[in-house]
Amino acid sequence: xxxxxxxxxxxxxxxxxxxxxxxxxxxxxxxxxxxxxxxxxxxxxxxxxxxxxxxxxxxxxxxxxxxxxxxxxxxxxxxxxxxxxxxxxxxxxxxxxxxxxxxxxxxxxxxxxxxxxxxxxxxxxxxxxxxxxxxxxxxxxxxxxxxxxxxxxxxxxxxxxxxxxxxxxxxxxxxxxxxxxxxxxxxxxxxxxxxxxxxxxxxxxxxxxxxxxxxxxxxxxxxxxxxxxxxxxxxxxxxxxxxxxxxxxxxxxxxxxxxxxxxxxxxxxxxxxxxxxxxxxxxxxxxxxxxxxxxxxxxxxxxxxxxxxxxxxxxxxxxxxxxxxxxxxxxxxxxx
Amino acid sequence: xxxxxxxxxxxxxxxxxxxxxxxxxxxxxxxxxxxxxxxxxxxxxxxxxxxxxxxxxxxxxxxxxxxxxxxxxxxxxxxxxxxxxxxxxxxxxxxxxxxxxxxxxxxxxxxxxxxxxxxxxxxxxxxxxxxxxxxxxxxxxxxxxxxxxxxxxxxxxxxxxxxxxxxxxxxxxxxxxxxxxxxxxxxxxxxxxxxxxxxxxxxxxxxxxxxxxxxxxxxxxxxxxxxxxxxxxxxxxxxxxxxxxxxxxxxxxxxxxxxxxxxxxxxxxxxxxxxxxxxxxxxxxxxxxxxxxxxxxxxxxxxxxxxxxxxxxxxxxxxxxxxxxxxxxxxxxxxx
DNA sequence: CGGCCGGATTTGACCGGTCAAATCACGGAG
DNA sequence: CTCCGTGATTTGACCGGTCAAATCCGGCCG
Numbered sequence: 001x002x003x004x005x006x007x008x009x010x011x012x013x014x015x016x017x018x019x020x021x022x023x024x025x026x027x028x029x030x031x032x033x034x035x036x037x038x039x040x041x042x043x044x045x046x047x048x049x050x051x052x053x054x055x056x057x058x059x060x061x062x063x064x065x066x067x068x069x070x071x072x073x074x075x076x077x078x079x080x081x082x083x084x085x086x087x088x089x090x091x092x093x094x095x096x097x098x099x100x101x102x103x104x105x106x107x108x109x110x111x112x113x114x115x116x117x118x119x120x121x122x123x124x125x126x127x128x129x130x131x132x133x134x135x136x137x138x139x140x141x142x143x144x145x146x147x148x149x150x151x152x153x154x155x156x157x158x159x160x161x162x163x164x165x166x167x168x169x170x171x172x173x174x175x176x177x178x179x180x181x182x183x184x185x186x187x188x189x190x191x192x193x194x195x196x197x198x199x200x201x202x203x204x205x206x207x208x209x210x211x212x213x214x215x216x217x218x219x220x221x222x223x224x225x226x227x228x229x230x231x232x233x234x235x236x237x238x239x240x241x242x243x244x245x246x247x248x249x250x251x252x253x254x255x256x257x258x259x260x261x262x263x264x265x266x267x268x269x270x271x272x273x274x275x276x277x278x279x280x281x282x283x284x285x286x287x288x289x290x291x292x293x294x295x296x297x298x299x300x301x302x303x304x305x306x307x308x309x310x311x312x313x314x315x316x317x318x319x320x321x322x323x324x325x326x327x328x329x330x331x332x333x334x335x336x
Numbered sequence: 337x338x339x340x341x342x343x344x345x346x347x348x349x350x351x352x353x354x355x356x357x358x359x360x361x362x363x364x365x366x367x368x369x370x371x372x373x374x375x376x377x378x379x380x381x382x383x384x385x386x387x388x389x390x391x392x393x394x395x396x397x398x399x400x401x402x403x404x405x406x407x408x409x410x411x412x413x414x415x416x417x418x419x420x421x422x423x424x425x426x427x428x429x430x431x432x433x434x435x436x437x438x439x440x441x442x443x444x445x446x447x448x449x450x451x452x453x454x455x456x457x458x459x460x461x462x463x464x465x466x467x468x469x470x471x472x473x474x475x476x477x478x479x480x481x482x483x484x485x486x487x488x489x490x491x492x493x494x495x496x497x498x499x500x501x502x503x504x505x506x507x508x509x510x511x512x513x514x515x516x517x518x519x520x521x522x523x524x525x526x527x528x529x530x531x532x533x534x535x536x537x538x539x540x541x542x543x544x545x546x547x548x549x550x551x552x553x554x555x556x557x558x559x560x561x562x563x564x565x566x567x568x569x570x571x572x573x574x575x576x577x578x579x580x581x582x583x584x585x586x587x588x589x590x591x592x593x594x595x596x597x598x599x600x601x602x603x604x605x606x607x608x609x610x611x612x613x614x615x616x617x618x619x620x621x622x623x624x625x626x627x628x629x630x631x632x633x634x635x636x637x638x639x640x641x642x643x644x645x646x647x648x649x650x651x652x653x654x655x656x657x658x659x660x661x662x663x664x665x666x667x668x669x670x671x672x
Numbered sequence: 673c674g675g676c677c678g679g680a681t682t683t684g685a686c687c688g689g690t691c692a693a694a695t696c697a698c699g700g701a702g
Numbered sequence: 703c704t705c706c707g708t709g710a711t712t713t714g715a716c717c718g719g720t721c722a723a724a725t726c727c728g729g730c731c732g
Contacts, residue, residue: 001449002688013712018690028710045449049394050688052385053717060430065416073616076412080401083431092452093431094396095419113337113381115718116428224620225590251620254561261598280409284560284587338718349682354720364680386718389687451688 001044010038021046060094061086061307062108062117066124067100072223073251073279075123077296078145082121085300091118102130112140119307121145125159127195132157143306145299147319149195158306159319160299164196164276167292167324168203168246171274174326174334175244176211180272183208184216184235184242186252188223200248200276216242220252228255229262236263236271243271244332250275250282253289257331272332276324287330295322337380346374357382396430397422397643398444398453402460403436408559409587409615411459413632414481418457421636427454438466448476455643457481461495462531468493479642481635483655485531494642495655496635500532500612503628503660504539504582507610510662510670511580512547516608519544520552520571520578522588524559536584536612552578556588564591565598572599572607579607580668586611586618589625593667608668612660623666631658 007014012035019026020035027035038044052058063082086093094117098104108131111117119141122131129148136142136156148155175183185204187197201217208215218234220227228247232255235242247253253275260271267273268287275282278293302320328334343350348371355362356371363371374380388394399418422429430453434440444467447453455477458467465484472478472492484491511519521540523533537553544551554570556563564583568591571578583589589611596607603609604623611618614629638656664670 004688014688015690015713016711019711022690026710031710043449045446047389047688048450048452049385049388050717051690053383053389053688053719054690056717058385063431065419067416073409079415079431080403080433083401084433087433095399095415095429095431096423097416097420110381113379114384116384225617226620226622229622255620258594258597261594281561284562284591286562286565340718350718351683351720352681355681358720362680367680383718386687387720389689389718390720392687 001042003044003046006035006038006042006044009042010035056115058115058118059091060117061091061304062094062096062111062120064096064098064104064107064120064122066098072249072277073281074277074294077279078123078294078299081296081300082303085297085304088301089304105131105134108135108140109138112138119143121303121307125195129155141307143303145303146196158309160302160306161319161321162196162294162299162324163321164200164292164324165203165206167276167326168200169207170326171246171292172204172207172211172213175246175272175274175332176213178272178334180242180244181213182216182240182242182244183213184218184232184245185248186218186220186228186231186235186245186256187248188220188227188252197248204246214240220255223249223251225251225255225258228252229259232256232259236260236265244273245271246274248276250277250279250289250291253291253331254281254285257285257289267331268333274332278327282327282329285331290329290332290334291327292324293327294324298322337378339380339382342371342374342378342380345378346371392451394451394454395427396453397427397640398430398432398447398456400432400434400440400443400456400458402434408585408613409617410613410630413615414459414630414635417632417636418639421633421640424637425640441466441470444471444476445474448474455479457639457643465491477643479639481639482532494645496638496642497655497657498532498630498635498660499657500536500628500660501539501542503612503662504536505543506662507582507628508540508543508547508549511582511608511610511668512549514608514670516578516580517549518552518576518578518580519549520554520568520581521584522554522556522564522567522571522581522592523584524556524563524588533584540582550576556591559585559587561587561591561594564588565595568592568595572596572601580609581607582610584612586613586615586625586627589627589667590617590621593621593625603667604669610668614663618663618665621667626665626668626670627663628660629663630660634658 003014003017007017012031016027017035020032024032048059083093098107121143123145125144125146125148127149132148132155142157144157144159147159147161172183185201187201216235218231220231245256247256253273256273257267260267265271275289275291278291282289282291299322339350339353343353348367352363353371356368360368384395419429434443457479459481461480461482461484463485468484468491478493480493480495483495483497508519521537523537552571554567556567568581581592583592589609592609593603596603601607611625611627614627618625618627635658
């Protein structure tokens with residue numbers, strides 16, 4: 001089914017059909033109806049490839065699945081939201097893989113050289129992500145889920161991120177409001193790089209200091225249940241153990257919960273526990289896990305919105321920081 | 337950078353350049369060298385869109401992210417492997433979303449009508465998946481991760497699946513060999529549909545019967561930690577509790593582990609526990625979780641291999657059943 | 673020395689759209 | 703009545719490749 005067949009059927013020229021679809025205001029209403037009917041009865045859909053060739057737009061956004069993406073329970077949900085958002089803009093998401101770091105850049109370059117994609121959405125951004133300056137230099141459009149944390153200056157490119165600092169600070173405030181004076185934190189040892197983990201920790205620490213609460217922190221050696229359980233054990237073994245524990249991810253929180261239960265303590269009563277991400281684990285534990293929900297759909301929508309936006313003249317990076325939403329469940333029955 | 341520019345640079349016609357890339361045997365070696373050098377120095381890469389238009393091949397495989405895909409910790413790993421496998425065949429994966437069931441079929445149809453994809457890889461297949469007959473009828477190429485379980489007859493289309501039945505039977509055999517006489521099973525209530533869950537259960541039950549072991553089964557009301565913990569509690573509260581528990585997924589196994597620990601019992605000593613999937617949870621628990629690893633990379637490779645294969649003349653469905661691999665960790669220290 | 677053959681290379685048409693410029697039709701102004 | 707302007711529609715060229723048929727060219731044979 002091609003444009004010309006529709007045109008023949010409707011008794012007009014191919015361009016008129018094209019206009020009906022792309023610039024209806026140029027076409028006489030009566031003609032429009034006739035063409036629309038032909039389109040309808042023939043079940044015509046324009047060929048994406050041909051359109052892409054002519055307009056020089058692939059209609060595809062590239063997204064790289066990093067080796068680590070499976071390590072966060074959250075990325076799956078994000079990918080789903082991103083796919084939906086891309087579809088809403090009439091395009092599609094093209095998935096690819098690339099080695100980490102500098103070596104992976106060639107893959108991005110190839111996709112652009114082949115005009116296989118129009119732009120990229122990055123995620124799993126790391127400390128000084130090499131992709132940002134590299135793509136920006138070459139004038140390739142992209143947006144990034146997650147800030148970069150350059151040691152000095154600023155990375156180019158626009159990003160969207162969730163304010164883990166504010167969310168964790170808020171958790172502390174509300175836990176404190178609920179009567180907790182010793183609020184611990186369980187994070188994981190990020191390998192030297194700043195990132196979401198330290199952002200969340202800083203939020204917790206910042207508010208604890210503000211409120212004059214003690215510094216009760218333990219780190220898991222990895223983002224694992226076992227590591228979290230050990231970290232929690234360290235905290236709970238202290239002479240003055242915390243009565244609430246803020247964990248940097250849901251997975252860690254579940255590990256903490258396990259340790260709490262093993263000691264015969266009751267989560268949400270003896271020890272309150274919170275997580276981060278609102279992943280499937282959060283509704284999977286007994287009485288549910290109080291956690292911070294990332295506004296996934298909005299993140300995805302914003303990332304695409306920024307892609308359309310004219311790249312800032314001064315291409316200094318600019319970003320959008322979205323608030324996380326505290327979801328109260330049984331593990332920390334915060335009021336209000 | 338276009339074909340003609342390269343041709344001009346090398347002093348040949350466009351078609352010669354095209355031949356160097358697609359049918360080198362037709363080109364004089366000396367000319368080949370000259371053209372290759374031109375390609376090299378100009379950094380030419382053929383335009384995917386143009387090639388697609390001419391060859392009528394999008395070079396894209398469609399994959400639908402179902403609403404539920406996030407519910408299995410495993411699908412993330414699968415998606416990664418699939419992406420890599422598709423790349424290995426010189427194509428790319430196009431992601432999309434669609435409503436479940438019949439209503440989603442229109443989305444598949446649109447992608448084909450627009451010639452946006454060459455074929456589909458399906459996953460999250462359900463009992464009598466409507467997609468299989470529908471796609472087959474229309475002559476659309478696809479392969480499916482996961483069998484369909486038609487009530488009668490056979491669904492068309494080719495599939496790849498992991499033999500959960502055999503793997504669970506093997507687990508029972510080895511647990512029995514390690515001295516266990518009461519081996520329980522924790523699955524989840526699949527909503528009436530046959531699927532991977534019941535396949536695994538059947539394997540467990542089959543071997544238990546064969547060995548004359550008692551039927552100790554409890555179902556979680558959902559694939560959740562809490563449900564699994566309750567199911568495990570039921571089993572462990574019985575007058576003759578199991579000494580080993582086979583769980584239908586890693587997540588369920590972790591739930592079981594939690595209940596075991598809470599009772600002061602030691603996993604891998606007092607009660608042995610196994611999971612299924614070898615997801616990130618399996619290495620995340622203390623001493624690790626003995627589980628069944630799906631041959632993810634091979635699954636992906638086979639799915640693509642079947643796509644190339646000529647659709648069987650008698651388009652009765654045909655499939656590949658791959659063995660799962662038992663990975664021994666601390667929760668069930670099986671010898672051998 | 674002309675004809676023929678086969679490999680190497682080039683030419684023309686096409687894939688299915690879009691863009692820009694050209695043509696057409698019609699009504700109002702001069 | 704002619705000319706012009708405007709809106710509607712059509713035509714020709716092009717996007718960047720591939721396919722198939724045509725051309726070129728050197729060597730071999732008669």
